[in-house]
Amino acid sequence: MLRFSRVWFLCVxxxxxxxxxxxxxxxxxxxxxxxxxxxxxxxxxxxxEGDVILGGLFSLHDMVLQPDLSFTFKPAPTRCTGFxxxxxxxxxxxxxxxxxxxxxxxxxxxxxxxxxxxxSCSTPYxxxxxxxxxxxxEGEGEGEVEGGSCHxxxxxxxxDGGSTLSLVVAHFLGVFRVPQVSYFSSCxxxxxxxxxxxxxxxxxxxxxxxxxxxxxxxxxxxxxxxxVAGDDAYGRGGAQIFSEEVQKLGACVALxxxxxxxxxxxAMASIVARIRSSAAGVVLVFALEQDAGALFDEALRQGLTGxxxxxxxxxxxxxxxxxxxxxxxxxxxxxxxxxxxxxxxPGLQEFLLRLHPSSPDASKDPFLRPFWEEVxxxxxxxxxxxxxxxxxxxxxxxxxxxSVRNIYSDVSxxxxxxxVYKAVYAIAHxxxxxxxxxxxxxxxxxxxxxxxxxxxxxxxxxxxxxxEFSNSFGDETxxxxxxxxxxxxxxxxxxxxxxxxxxxxxxxxxxxxTSLGRKKLHIQKTDIIWNGNQTTVPLSVCxxxxxxxxxxxxxPHFPICCFDCVVCTAGEIKCVRCLPExxxxxxxxxCIPKQVDFLSFNDTMGMALLSVALLGSFCTATVVLIFxxxxxxPIVRANNSExxxxxxxxxxxxxxxxxTFIGRPSEWSCMLRHTAFGITFVLCISCVLGKTxxxxxxxxxxxxxxxxxxxxxxxxxxxxxxxCTLVQVVICAVWLAVSPPSPHRLMTRExxxxxxxxxEGSALGFCLVLxxxxxxxxxxxxxxxxxxxxxxxxxxxxxxxxxxxxxxxVWVAFVPAYVSSPGKYxxxxxxxxxxxxxxxxxxxxxxxxxxxILLKPEKNNRKHLMAKNSVRLST
Numbered sequence: 001m002l003r004f005s006r007v008w009f010l011c012v013x014x015x016x017x018x019x020x021x022x023x024x025x026x027x028x029x030x031x032x033x034x035x036x037x038x039x040x041x042x043x044x045x046x047x048x049e050g051d052v053i054l055g056g057l058f059s060l061h062d063m064v065l066q067p068d069l070s071f072t073f074k075p076a077p078t079r080c081t082g083f084x085x086x087x088x089x090x091x092x093x094x095x096x097x098x099x100x101x102x103x104x105x106x107x108x109x110x111x112x113x114x115x116x117x118x119x120s121c122s123t124p125y126x127x128x129x130x131x132x133x134x135x136x137x138e139g140e141g142e143g144e145v146e147g148g149s150c151h152x153x154x155x156x157x158x159x160d161g162g163s164t165l166s167l168v169v170a171h172f173l174g175v176f177r178v179p180q181v182s183y184f185s186s187c188x189x190x191x192x193x194x195x196x197x198x199x200x201x202x203x204x205x206x207x208x209x210x211x212x213x214x215x216x217x218x219x220x221x222x223x224x225x226x227x228v229a230g231d232d233a234y235g236r237g238g239a240q241i242f243s244e245e246v247q248k249l250g251a252c253v254a255l256x257x258x259x260x261x262x263x264x265x266x267a268m269a270s271i272v273a274r275i276r277s278s279a280a281g282v283v284l285v286f287a288l289e290q291d292a293g294a295l296f297d298e299a300l301r302q303g304l305t306g307x308x309x310x311x312x313x314x315x316x317x318x319x320x321x322x323x324x325x326x327x328x329x330x331x332x333x334x335x336x337x338x339x340x341x342x343x344x345x346p347g348l349q350e351f352l353l354r355l356h357p358s359s360p361d362a363s364k365d366p367f368l369r370p371f372w373e374e375v376x377x378x379x380x381x382x383x384x385x386x387x388x389x390x391x392x393x394x395x396x397x398x399x400x401x402x403s404v405r406n407i408y409s410d411v412s413x414x415x416x417x418x419x420v421y422k423a424v425y426a427i428a429h430x431x432x433x434x435x436x437x438x439x440x441x442x443x444x445x446x447x448x449x450x451x452x453x454x455x456x457x458x459x460x461x462x463x464x465x466x467x468e469f470s471n472s473f474g475d476e477t478x479x480x481x482x483x484x485x486x487x488x489x490x491x492x493x494x495x496x497x498x499x500x501x502x503x504x505x506x507x508x509x510x511x512x513x514t515s516l517g518r519k520k521l522h523i524q525k526t527d528i529i530w531n532g533n534q535t536t537v538p539l540s541v542c543x544x545x546x547x548x549x550x551x552x553x554x555x556p557h558f559p560i561c562c563f564d565c566v567v568c569t570a571g572e573i574k575c576v577r578c579l580p581e582x583x584x585x586x587x588x589x590x591c592i593p594k595q596v597d598f599l600s601f602n603d604t605m606g607m608a609l610l611s612v613a614l615l616g617s618f619c620t621a622t623v624v625l626i627f628x629x630x631x632x633x634p635i636v637r638a639n640n641s642e643x644x645x646x647x648x649x650x651x652x653x654x655x656x657x658x659x660t661f662i663g664r665p666s667e668w669s670c671m672l673r674h675t676a677f678g679i680t681f682v683l684c685i686s687c688v689l690g691k692t693x694x695x696x697x698x699x700x701x702x703x704x705x706x707x708x709x710x711x712x713x714x715x716x717x718x719x720x721x722x723x724c725t726l727v728q729v730v731i732c733a734v735w736l737a738v739s740p741p742s743p744h745r746l747m748t749r750e751x752x753x754x755x756x757x758x759x760e761g762s763a764l765g766f767c768l769v770l771x772x773x774x775x776x777x778x779x780x781x782x783x784x785x786x787x788x789x790x791x792x793x794x795x796x797x798x799x800x801x802x803x804x805x806x807x808x809x810v811w812v813a814f815v816p817a818y819v820s821s822p823g824k825y826x827x828x829x830x831x832x833x834x835x836x837x838x839x840x841x842x843x844x845x846x847x848x849x850x851x852x853i854l855l856k857p858e859k860n861n862r863k864h865l866m867a868k869n870s871v872r873l874s875t
Contacts, residue, residue, distance in 0.1 A: 043118055043129055044366030046091075050114025052455055054098065054427060055134040057159030057169065058091040059122040060084060060367055062290055080121035083374040085408035086319060086416075087161065088367065089352060090183065091117055093417040094158060096351045097424035107428055111435070116153075119367065120160050122290075127165040131157070131172050155457040156181065156464070158423050161416075162288065163187035163234035170199040179461040181426065183419035186313065187233045188241060191482035198461055200483035202419040202426065203339065204512075206238045208487035209313055212337050212510040213284065214245045215521045216310070216491070223561045224542040225310075226254040226280035228271060228295060230287030231261050238286040238312060252542060252561035254280035259287055263294040272298045275307065281540030284310040289318035296327050304330065308531045308538045311336025316492055317415060319407035322502035332496055333531035337489040337510060342418030343473050349411045353401045375404055413504060422477050422485075430464045431455070487512035491521075495529045505529075548588035551575035571752065583752040594747065598756035599662050599824040599831075606662050609831050616655035616838055623846045624648045630853050633860045642714060643691050646721070647845070650684035654838040661831045670741040670758035675732040677834060678769040682728035684841065685773060685807075686721040688800060689780040693720070695787050695797050728772055735765030746823060755823035774811065780804050799844050806840030 047053075061080035068075060098113045118130035134154045157173060157180045160166050166185035173180050174197050182190075182201040190196055191205050217225055225246060229239035236258070243253045255278045257271045272295070275283055285292050292315040299307075309331060316336035321327050355368060357380055362368050369380050378395035401409060411417075434450045442449035443462060450459040468478040479485060491508030508523035530538055546552055546565035551574050553566045568575040571583050578584060578591035585592050600606050627636050627644060636644070657680050660673035694717065739762035746755035760766040781804035787797035814833040821829045852859050 043126070043133060045116060045118055045133070046365055046367060047116040048095075048098075048114045050098075050102075050112040052111075052155065052431060053114040053116050053153045054094075054424070055154040055157035055159075056091065056094055056115055056117035057120045057127060057130055057134075057157060057161075057165070058087050058094075058117065059161050059165065060087050060091065060119040060370075061121045064121050064123050064126065078121075078126070080119060080126070083370050085371075085375070085406055088371055089408050090161070090417055090420050091367070092352055092355075093345075093348065093420045094424055096345075096348055097421050099351075100347070101424065101428045107432055108435070111431070113424075113428065113431075120165055122162065122165070124165055124168040127160050128168050128172060131169045135173075135176070135178070154178075155455045155460050156427055158183065158420065158427070161185065162232065163190065163237070164232040166190060166199070167233050170196040174198045177458040177461055179457060179464050181423040181464070183423050184416050185234075187237045189233060189237055191484055193482060196483075198457075200464060200479050202422045202477070202485050203416075204487035204489070205482070205484045206234070207241060208484075208510075208512050209337055209489065210238060210241045210245055211512075212489055212491075212521060213242055213310065213312075214249065215510070216335075216337075216523075217246055217251055217282070218249050219521060219523060220537050222282045222540040223251045224254045224278075224280050224282075224540050225251060226257075226275055226278055226283035228255075228257045228259060228275070228283060228285045228287065230291040231258050232288070234314065235259070235287045235291070239284075242284065242286065250560075252559035254278040254542065259291040259295055261291075263291070265298075268294055268298040269302070271295065272302050272304055275299075276302075276304055279542070281306070281538050282308045282310060284312070285315070286312040287314065289315040289320050292318070293321055293327075296321065296330060299330055300327060306532065308540070309334040309336075311492075313338050313489070317413050317504050319410070322494070322504075323407065325496075325500065325502050328494075328496065328502060330531075331494055331502075332533060333529050334494040335507070335528070336492060338492045338504070339415040339419060340488045340490050341506070342414040342421070342475075344411065345414060345418070345421065348414075348417075349409065352409055352411070355401060357395070358397060371408075372399070375399075375401070375406065375408070422471065422475070425469070425471055426464065426467055426477055426479075427460075429469045430460060430467045433463050433467065434460065491523060493528050496533075546574075549584075580747045581754065594752055594754045596756055597753035597824060598664055599827045600664070601662055605828055609828065609835070610659065610662060612835050613655050613658045613831075616835060616842065617652055620648055620652045620655060620842060623842070623850060624652075626850055626853060630860075633853065635849050635852055635860050643687055643694070643717060643721075644846075647684065647687035647691070647841075650680055650687055651838055651842055653680040654684055654834060658831045658834045658838075661827050661834075665743040665756050665758045667742060670743055671736055673758065674741050674760070674766065674769065675736065678732055678773065679725065679728050681773050681834075681837075682776060683721070683725050684838075685776040685780060686724035688803070688841065688845070689724070689776055689783070690717050690721050692780055692783045692787065692797065692800050693717075695800075696783060724776060728769065731765070731768050731772060735762055735769065738762055739765065741766075751823075753823070757824070757827065770811075774808075777804060777807055777811070781808060796845075799848060803841045803844035806844060807837045810836045810840065 060083065062082035062084055063080070065079045065081055067078060094117070095115065098115055101107055102112050116134060118126075118133065120127035120130055134157060136153075155178065157169070157178065159180070159182060160169055161182070161184040163185040164187075166180070166182045167187070167190065170180055170190065174195075177198050179198045179200060182199070182203060184203050185201055186203050186206045186209060188205050188207040188210075190199050190201070191207070193199075227239050227243060229235035239256060243256060246253065255274050257274060259271065260267050285295060287295070292311075307330070311334055313336065315321060316338040321331065355371070356362065357368060357372055372395065373379055373392065376395060376399045377392060378399070379392040380395050414421075431452070434455070435452050437443075437449035439449055440447050444450070444459070450456065450463070465479055465483065468476070470476050477485065487510075489510040490506045491510065492504045493507045495503045495505050497503040505527065507527045508521065510521050512520060514520045525537075529535065542559065542562040543552075543564070546563075550565040550567050552563040554560060555562050555564060566575070568588065571578055573584050573588060573591055581594055582591040583594045584590070599609075601610060624645065627641070627648070630636050631641060653676070657673070657676040660669055660676055663669065741758050741761045744757045744759035746757055781801065784797050784800035784804055787800075810833050814829065817829045818826050818833075
């Protein structure tokens with residue numbers, strides 16, 4: 001809509017000008033003229049003659065009282081109200097710079113600058129009227145300029161301040177290629193040279209200011225930012241660019257509100273209410289100081305606190321808001337970017353304080369009277385006489401500006417005033433370059449130089465775009481291809497001074513000229529005082545960061561900055577699964593290597609199994625000692641004592657081989673544990689099987705005509721045990737040669753540990769080892785069962801039967817337990833089976849004998865051991 005109104009205005013302007021120029025082109029007695037027609041003018045003007053007249057547009061008043069437009073009578077002229085001391089100082093700075101240049105014998109010698117300054121009253125209507133008058137209409141009636149050029153005595157215009165005003169003026173002046181140098185218009189839209197070919201400025205574009213604001217938001221990690229903008233080109237344009245750029249960095253705009261120009265009470269209350277409900281901790285106000293003041297008035301009325309306000313440069317150092325400090329309760333700690341503050345300009349303050357209604361030039365200054373009356377609250381005697389005007393007392397004439405402290409005479413924060421100062425000097429250096437052109441080396445057709453006696457706007461515009469100079473303060477001034485200056489901002493912080501006044505403390509800097517790869521924004525965090533007189537950076541997020549172990553879940557129909565936190569499963573970082581060999585730490589902030597777990601000697605289980613194994617070995621050694629001390633007794637000599645000692649030796653090995661299953665698995669330990677287990681148990685079962693066969697053979701030997709004793713004597717027993725054990729040795733050797741057991745890392749995504757196990761390698765080899773042991777145990781159980789009722793008082797077959805029942809029961813139960821046990825518990829199950837079966841053999845075979853030897857020695861004789869029909873056991 002805004003673009004459409006611009007195009008409409010431009011078209012109407014061009015059509016009107018074409019119409020007037022067409023009328024003026026008809027044959028007349030005078031030379032050909034281009035004439036602009038206008039009615040009586042009521043615009044006051046401040047002017048001074050010179051060789052070149054510089055136009056000036058300043059919004060000396062903040063608003064306009066519109067007349068009655070009922071169209072029943074001729075409307076009265078509009079009246080401007082709300083005198084602005086700050087803008088008046090800008091206008092005086094222009095005059096000061098012109099007088100300073102006129103006194104300079106080197107910059108423009110024998111050449112003077114004049115000025116023609118109008119008040120645009122902060123409205124496009126007045127800005128356009130002033131522009132028309134600068135283009136040739138003077139006083140009443142009509143203005144005309146000979147020579148066919150549609151412009152008057154002003155080849156260049158300085159102003160206006162507001163972006164909306166400059167848009168209107170730039171559209172109009174651009175038709176005639178009259179250069180316009182603005183000191184305060186920052187709208188990025190004005191950088192469009194296709195639409196505004198004659199517009200330049202000493203004020204950086206909002207594009208750079210928005211870049212600085214976006215980097216500020218990123219620097220402090222604010223993710224939920226509110227935006228309130230003025231209803232003009234400056235506010236809407238800046239807010240739109242900021243919203244787009246800040247969202248590219250992952251932040252979100254909590255709200256985007258527009259301040260109406262009429263500052264309607266209901267609308268302002270609604271804006272403040274939405275700021276409160278949005279829960280935005282940081283709010284950017286991209287508006288002129290008048291609009292920002294209306295917003296803060298309502299915020300103060302509603303008691304809105306706890307908001308960190310970000311200021312655009314239009315009000316970041318506005319005295320209207322800081323003096324008196326009534327907004328300090330809500331604006332203390334506010335922060336924003338401001339045009340780089342100038343150094344002290346010598347002589348400026350004295351120039352500002354020279355004004356007085358009794359001075360000789362006072363009658364030529366139409367703006368002095370409203371200024372004086374506003375400063376001192378009195379009324380100067382008007383033309384109609386009278387004692388007072390508008391209820392104010394008459395001025396005494398003894399008032400002195402030096403005795404009053406206000407924003408007009410305060411030269412400590414020269415920012416926009418410095419922009420005006422640079423704009424005047426840019427034009428002066430442009431005229432100097434034009435006057436320095438050497439004949440035949442000019443930039444125009446046929447190498448012509450510009451006409452400096454009658455400066456043409458289009459020629460001045462050509463030179464102005466190329467001007468580049470450094471002023472007496474060392475600051476460089478030049479314009480880029482878009483007519484924009486170098487962007488350098490101060491980051492200012494509103495702080496409470498010692499006397500209760502507002503201080504604008506510079507806490508950082510943004511420099512667009514910083515070389516590539518270096519930071520443009522520099523901030524001194526320790527110097528910042530935040531809203532509420534806090535020293536910690538305020539938090540502004542829609543949703544707080546999810547704690548470790550949770551992830552973000554976007555809320556439907558909400559910006560991406562608003563989310564819920566969903567608990568992640570174990571082993572995930574931000575709900576992203578770690579690699580198989582990694583697991584999340586306790587804080588769920590990083591993936592760390594999984595803990596390696598195995599049946600260790602340091603584990604409680606490992607220590608318990610170690611203790612049981614050592615106890616079994618000790619008990620076996622104790623039995624050996626008992627048998628050695630009583631080796632000559634009948635109960636020890638019965639059923640071949642050599643087999644008993646060999647069996648005790650093999651049981652000791654069985655207890656000790658369980659230790660190979662405890663500890664960190666390695667190549668050697670994995671091969672040793674399975675082969676040692678298989679061989680020692682075969683040796684043990686072979687001994688038990690040999691004893692069973694001896695019992696059976698001894699019974700057969702008592703039968704008449706039996707000669708079996710010679711076939712199963714001690715040498716045959718040794719050979720039998722060796723042969724049975726050799727078969728297991730061969731099986732283990734083949735197993736180790738083909739596919740030996742090896743360490744294996746068991747990693748599951750559901751576990752925080754890496755389980756170290758011994759992989760059996762060849763499943764067939766493992767099954768053959770266990771199957772061979774099971775075969776011998778089953779055969780031994782069968783033979784012992786057949787011999788359990790032999791007629792001996794101490795029939796060892798019964799003990800062998802019980803021991804083999806326990807042995808087989810343990811290993812039958814081992815198979816499902818081993819398969820179902822997870823991780824290191826499968827190894828513990830195997831160790832438990834080894835120890836359980838070993839204890840079963842030791843207890844069943846040797847505990848009864850030890851009982852008789854130690855506690856019933858009277859039964860340890862041949863008479864008691866052999867019944868009436870008993871057989872004599874071989875020794």
